[in-house]
Amino acid sequence: SQTIHQWPATLVQPVGSPLSLECTVEGTSNPNLYWYRQAAGRGLQLLFYSVGIGQISSEVPQNLSASRPQDRQFILSSKKLLLSDSGFYLCAWGGTVYGYTFGSGTRLTVV
Amino acid sequence: AQSVTQLGSHVSVSEGALVLLRCNYSSSVPPYLFWYVQYPNQGLQLLLKYTSAATLVKGINGFEAEFKKSETSFHLTKPSAHMSDAAEYFCAVSEANTGGFKTIFGAGTRLFVKA
Numbered sequence: 001s002q003t004i005h006q007w008p009a010t011l012v013q014p015v016g017s018p019l020s021l022e023c024t025v026e027g028t029s030n031p032n033l034y035w036y037r038q039a040a041g042r043g044l045q046l047l048f049y050s051v052g053i054g055q056i057s058s059e060v061p062q063n064l065s066a067s068r069p070q071d072r073q074f075i076l077s078s079k080k081l082l083l084s085d086s087g088f089y090l091c092a093w094g095g096t097v098y099g100y101t102f103g104s105g106t107r108l109t110v111v
Numbered sequence: 112a113q114s115v116t117q118l119g120s121h122v123s124v125s126e127g128a129l130v131l132l133r134c135n136y137s138s139s140v141p142p143y144l145f146w147y148v149q150y151p152n153q154g155l156q157l158l159l160k161y162t163s164a165a166t167l168v169k170g171i172n173g174f175e176a177e178f179k180k181s182e183t184s185f186h187l188t189k190p191s192a193h194m195s196d197a198a199e200y201f202c203a204v205s206e207a208n209t210g211g212f213k214t215i216f217g218a219g220t221r222l223f224v225k226a
Contacts, residue, residue, distance in 0.1 A: 006154075009152075042218065042219075043201065043216045043217060043218040043219055044155075044201070044216040046214070090154050090155070092154075092155075095212070096143070096205040096212035096213060096214045097143050097162065097205060097212060098160070098162070099145050099157045099160050100147075100155070100157065100214075101157070102147075102154030102155045102156070103154050104153055104154050105152070105153065105154045107152065
């Protein structure tokens, strides 16, 4: 069966520090992968999606970047965090037609 | 362009009562529709999906939703609420556009279940 792993579960980082969140998928090959952010009390905002290794599409220009170095690995990064980067970050795989499988999320607090 | 509106950011029901969470969408083409559930500090879990087959869709945990094209609605229901149903629920719509398929999520409805 397919599973998706996301870590860490929680993270507290100072403003200006770098960020690296990792997501890996098991049990499937060549998955479409997504990074979403969920701000407190708000819906989900699509940040990046990837249809293959090295292929990244950005939905919203911002202080974040994404990379896909391996087929089942998706990384979200920042060189310098801002207070506004705080939120709940969710990795997902799947399709817009059949639905998503989400990871358990990373709660990022920038202080 | 598609959009999703969830009516009511908070809904409170008594245990054993009917659950009704409302979702209206706009789409210029036949959409794919979804409901997800999110428990505190967890990711979203797919409850059910409509992909142009039967208009009444049954999902997990006793939930179901009915696609009504004339009303552009996809409301989520459960005949009898359980305490474990307390969570946040998100409606989502996907449609094809020039860049492929795109999914839009509603703002979410938090369901409270009273004992």
